[in-house]
Amino acid sequence: MEFEPVIGLEVHAQLRTDSKIFCSCSTQFGAGPNTHTCPVCLGMPGVLPVLNRKVVEYTIKMALATHCRINRENSFARKNYFYPDLPKGYQISQYAYPLAEEGGIEVEVEGGKRRIGITRIHMEEDAGKLIHDEHFPSSYVDLNRTGVPLIEIVSEPDIRSAEEAADYLRRIHEILVYLEICDGNMEEGSFRCDANVSLRPRGQEEFGTRAELKNMNSFRNVQRALEYEIKRQQYVLEAGGEVVQETRLWDDAQGVTIPMRSKEEAHDYRYFPDPDLVTIAVSDAWIEEIRGTMPELPLEKRERFLRDYQIPPYDAGVLTTSRALADYYEEVVRLCGQPKVASNWVMGDILRFLKEDKRDIRDCPISAAALAEMIRLIEDGAISGKMAKEVSEEMYRTGKPPQTVIAEKGLVQITDEGALAAVIEQIMAANPTQLAQYRGGKDKLFGFFVGQVMKATQGKANPQLINDLLKKMLA
Amino acid sequence: MKITRTEVAHVAHLARLTFREEEMEKFTSQLNDILLYMDKLNSVDTTGVEPMTHATVLYNAFREDVVKPSLANEQSLANAPDPRGEFFRVPKVIE
Incomplete structure (x- = not known):
């Protein structure tokens, strides 16, 4: 039964x-x-x-x-x-x-x-x-x-x-x-x-x-x-x-x-x-x-997040687990204008940092404004997403704003096409075998060249730019 | 009879009271009289009358949420028959 x-x-x-x-x-x-x-x-x-x-x-x-x-x-x-x-x-x-x-x-x-x-x-x-x-x-x-x-x-x-x-x-x-x-x-x-x-x-x-x-x-x-x-x-x-x-x-x-x-x-x-x-x-x-003093409740907030920010239900659930976290997220979005990117950063790195230290979002060393600024710097191409990982860690550790961390670490992304083209030319000259094989149809070697460029630039080159230039120059 | 001896014994036990035989007789009889009187009250038609719990019509006797000093520990324990340190001590009870 x-x-x-x-x-x-x-x-x-x-x-x-x-x-x-x-x-x-x-x-x-x-x-x-x-x-x-x-x-x-x-x-x-x-x-x-x-x-x-x-x-x-x-x-x-x-x-x-x-x-x-x-x-x-x-x-x-x-x-x-x-x-x-x-x-x-x-x-x-x-x-x-x-x-x-x-x-x-x-x-x-x-x-x-x-x-x-x-x-x-x-x-x-x-x-x-x-x-x-x-x-x-x-x-x-x-x-x-x-x-x-x-x-x-x-x-x-x-x-x-x-x-x-x-x-x-x-x-x-x-x-x-x-x-x-x-x-x-x-x-x-x-x-x-x-x-x-x-x-x-x-x-x-x-x-x-x-x-x-x-x-x-x-x-x-x-x-x-x-x-x-x-x-x-x-x-x-x-x-x-x-x-x-x-x-x-x-x-x-x-x-x-x-x-x-x-x-x-x-x-x-x-x-x-x-x-x-x-x-x-x-x-x-x-x-x-008393009704006049009632805050927005979790369920209402979740539904508003789905509607206004177009983020997945899972994100909306996590971000509204506490009022303070939801407020933090909303402030980041207001300042950077990118709800999904902001959600990824808050749910990913920020919550992970806080969890490791058993800290509350209210005591987060990275202010909502600082996180929003960092997201804008990624968007502007000033730093890559990969660099941002390093930047956010440093921001969390020191409480410094992103620009300061970037300057101190010399983390400026190479977006200068000429400079990058020169690097690629050197790599092509140093790897004639792979170049010949690639041009002979071995497409998989494209990744090899990307890797070489990243290595030569210590990861500071804009990935999109590398792709575009390599496609043009290897052809 | 409105109430049995068994019920009186049960209520006495809940109140941790023990009575002699003749007291049990007496209280059963007295409680019976009280309940009979309640029956008389119950015969009044109270349709549409809200039950009341006080003779005074007073609502909302509140205090504001303000902390005032409590008693000192030794004062709180002053009447306790068997204090130990900062605590009241009682025979062990396990739920």
Whole structure:
């Protein structure tokens, strides 16, 4: 029997605010343990949480970017459970009345695009961090992260493969970073993902029993974990067994998912409206004000690049992976007027340099203006493409403009026809055998002469000019 | 009966509360009375009335995104029964 995977994803994204969601403690990562805490986030009795306005604004931004309906009135609830990283004994979250519902984004799949629905986006607070002692039955609690603002983005069970899941995640990640509402840092936990996955016989409407996967902290791991889990469930079903509804942890080292030891009442959260927090009312005026600050989103940018610059879809995809990279590219194009050549340089040499140094485009020693100038010099014939490789490396290393590098290295291309003709005459005189063979019909020797000229001029001769002159003189 | 002893025991367990036999009897009976009263409230026709969560009609109590000083580490830990170094210490819990 052929099985079809059904996958839904839950993304937790940390919002890039300065202060926490309900108190004025800093959200800065990496501070000393328990130094960003106060009576509110420590869960002391008698304190009052007050909502950070920016959290609502950022969530509205994400809702607009993912075409969600924004609930004009929404509110917070308490999710009750006991765990040492949760000092109050409940997490403040949104339950019955989330900020946004019923949206979706498009992902690229073979042969086109597919829409993945978004069920809801809601605001909530993060929990603290536990560090387990390796030798004693003790855990150490750091509450700095307690109360850091999160949004949870829940997808519809619309995803049909591990690859599609990874693509959906990349798109969500990209939108969050483009909106500048989340730094997207997966290592620091600013972007986390859980997955629900089940199988059903192809053609069947109703869903199978699902497992929930946790502990996947990279796009690659999400894909690997889902691929593993799909196979595991397939073997279980094919052997006539039943999939157990449970939470499973991805074990990166072993490449398997293992069941998490969980208590039976784990999902009995007894939600109720949080009486400490008043209802949030979102007016049309507020939404429009926020809409006015929205940047161009990755998908729109990609489509505009295809249209305006006539570059291949692959190029447009790479160049729009970050806003800063896209801005850099557009500046180069604006100054040199050659979209495809600019794309080749940015995607090729520039990205390679940056990757080697693990540098961001914002810290690139070659400014967009300098790269554009170099492209113009190639176009004018002042340097060859081959020389430009050397020039760009030097520009990257020293941060100097192209003209300076060219002058310092003596890299001026020979475009003087007379001078080049003299070189060719010498070569013809020095290689009478090859000349006779070429003239006798051995066309392949043309390359030999090109090579000789390049060698004699140390690669500084304009290749087009060499070709033209050789054809004329060898004939 | 609106609520069974088993349900009361379950809720008590979720709240990490343990009760004596006679307390269980008493609370089951009291919770039953409360739920019966809720039934009475439910008999009111509330068609077209939005649920409310507060007695006050107040919206959008916000603060601006401004950082203010937190407590010092030793103050944060001052009430902790078993701190270690800069941390709270708790019995080990594994998910």
